[in-house]
Amino acid sequence: MFEVTARGRELQARLHSFMDEHVYPAEGVFAEQLSKADSHWQVPPLLEELKTKARAGGLWNLFLPDTRYGAGLCHLDYAHLAELMGRSLIAPEIFNCSAPDSGNIEALTLHANDEQRERWLQPLLNGEIRSAIAMAEPVVASSDPSNLLTTLSERDEGFILHGRKWWVSGACDPRCKLMLVMALSHPEAPLQQRYSMVLVPTDTHGVNVQRxxxxxxxxxxxxxxGEVEFDQVWVPEDALLGAAGKAFEVSQGRLGPGRVHQCMQLIGLAQRAFEAMLKRAADRVIHGRPIGQHGLTQDAIARSRCELEQARLLTHAAAATLDRRGIRLAREHLAMIKVVVPQMACTVIDRAIQLHGALGLSQDSFLAAAYAHARAQRIADGPDEVHVAALARLLG
Ligand SMILES: Cc1cc2nc3c(=O)[nH]c(=O)nc-3n(C[C@H](O)[C@H](O)[C@H](O)COP(=O)(O)OP(=O)(O)OC[C@H]3O[C@@H](n4cnc5c(N)ncnc54)[C@H](O)[C@@H]3O)c2cc1C
Structure with a gap:
């Protein structure tokens, strides 16, 4: 129904082989290297080796539709690839398509000036550094961004940034060299012009990753x-990303196609859980019959198949709408997938855990980590309720 191009199919086949040959076998090694490293925040060497391989194989920056920076695929072609990458929690980074870098790269391609592009965009596109985005704050309800308290005030031909952010994904990574920080710069202005986005090098005096x-x-x-304190951090005038007071524009720009990518990755993870469920249902015997021959298990399997396919088709429709009609007319689909997909992924992975018994809860199966990841998505990129409310508003 949602046709993939010949190029999309060819990339799918290559990505599929790469996942089989390199990524799934690397999951155990990744965990082992991490556990044996001198510091917990040391990057497992395997990750950098696989990034080099993926780049050499042309499986790099596939998410970027702009051919100056990435593969130039349409959203629908990329949606299929994102599903494959999402099957493993370590895969997106290997292909330089992982959050928050992918969203930050998109924001930089749209809003950075030439100098900012050269300093930050190029190393991110090369996978040499990583980045973070700091918006949420511990003391206020951050799903309403008008609550955010971190301030940005003019000082000495630049700005002073002051406040505290938390849940800053990627902030503890030694390769994280850049944070996009949203701060209150024009408190008296109408909401849409009240906040600015600044580019803050992580080694700036006063930037402290506290835990x-x-x-x-x-x-x-x-x-x-990370929980990050910005203690009277001075940044120059040209640290502004986009115009002053336009942080919402910058942050929204990150979120359109990114929602399709994130949802397709979650569908990939849920699909892998579903396949594990099928295998377990066939292999494990209870009361003389494989679990899969018991009615309740059949119900879990059949429903999971239906729910996965519903979510997949809806997300393909969102990608196709983005391709054909642009982001403004895709807003309804983008809200729908955020309402549907994370919940579906939680349900399917939870059923897979149930079928695996205690194994599903342990470190010997990918399912427990997959569940934690999926559950977080019902809050991380705005809680479910925010997307439900946004959809209701669009429907008038
Ligand atoms: C794994 C993970 C990664 C994250 N990464 C980042 C990151 O990289 N950068 C960053 O800035 N932040 C990040 N966050 C933070 C995330 O953006 C916030 O947690 C999120 O925006 C919700 O804000 P809050 O936690 O303050 O919840 P609150 O705003 O306090 O909301 C609490 C609850 O209120 C309810 N609620 C909210 N809005 C409505 C509504 N309109 N109607 C009805 N009920 C509602 C919901 O049930 C919601 O869960 C991450 C969070 C997680 C869990």
């Missing part, structure tokens, strides 16, 4: 989720 947060006990190493 790493844990997601159901997972610390996300080597990238992590």
């Amino acid at each position: 790493s947060l844990q997601l159901f006990g997972y610390d996300g190493a080597p990238s992590g989720y």
Whole structure:
């Protein structure tokens, strides 16, 4: 129904082989290298080796539709590739398509000036550095961005940035050299012009990553989720990304195609959980019959198949709408997938865990980490309720 181009199909086949040959076998090695490293925040060498391989194989920056920077694929072609990459939690970074870098790269391609592009965009496109985006704050309800308190005030031909952010994905990574920080610059202006986005090098005096947060006990190493203090941080005038007071524009620009990418990656993860469910249902015997021959298991399997396919088709429709009608007319689809996909992924992965018994909860299966990741997506990029409310508003 949603046709992929010949180039999209060819990339799909190559990505499929790369995942089989290099990524799935690397998952265990990645965990082992991480556990044996001197520092927990040391990057497993395997990750950089696989990035080099993926780049050499032309499987690099596939998410960027602009041919000056990336593969120049349409959203629908890329949606299929994102599903494949999403099957492994370590895969997106290997192909330089992982959040928050992918969204930050998109923001930089849209809003950075030439100098900012040269300093930040190029190393990100090359996978030499990583980046973060700092918006949420511990003391206010951050799903309403008009609550954010971190300030940006003019001082000495630049600005002073002051405040505290948290859950800054990637902030603990030693390769994280740049943070996009959203701060209150024009408190008296109408909401849409009240906040600015600044580019802050992580080695700037006053930027302090104070601790790493844990997601159901997972610390996300080597990238992590940081609580970051900005203590009277001075940045020059040209640290502004986009115009002053236009942080919402910059942050929204990151989120259109990015929502399709993120949802397709989650569908990939849920699909892998579903396949594990099928295998377990066939292999494990209870009361003389494989679990899959018990009615309740059949129900879990059949429903998961239906829900996965519904979510996949909806997300393909969102990608096709972006391609054919542009982001403004795709808003309804983009809100719908954010309402539907993370919830579906949680449900399907949860059923897979149930079928695996205690194994599904342990570190011997990918399912527990997959669940934690999927569950976080119902909050991380705006809670479910925000997307439901946005959809309701669009529907009038
Ligand atoms: C794994 C992970 C990664 C993250 N990465 C980043 C990052 O890189 N950068 C960053 O800036 N932030 C990041 N965040 C933070 C994330 O953006 C915020 O947690 C999110 O915006 C919600 O804000 P909050 O936690 O303050 O919840 P609150 O705003 O306090 O909301 C609490 C609850 O209120 C309810 N609610 C909210 N809005 C409505 C509504 N309109 N109607 C009804 N109910 C509502 C929901 O149930 C919601 O969960 C991350 C979070 C997680 C978990």
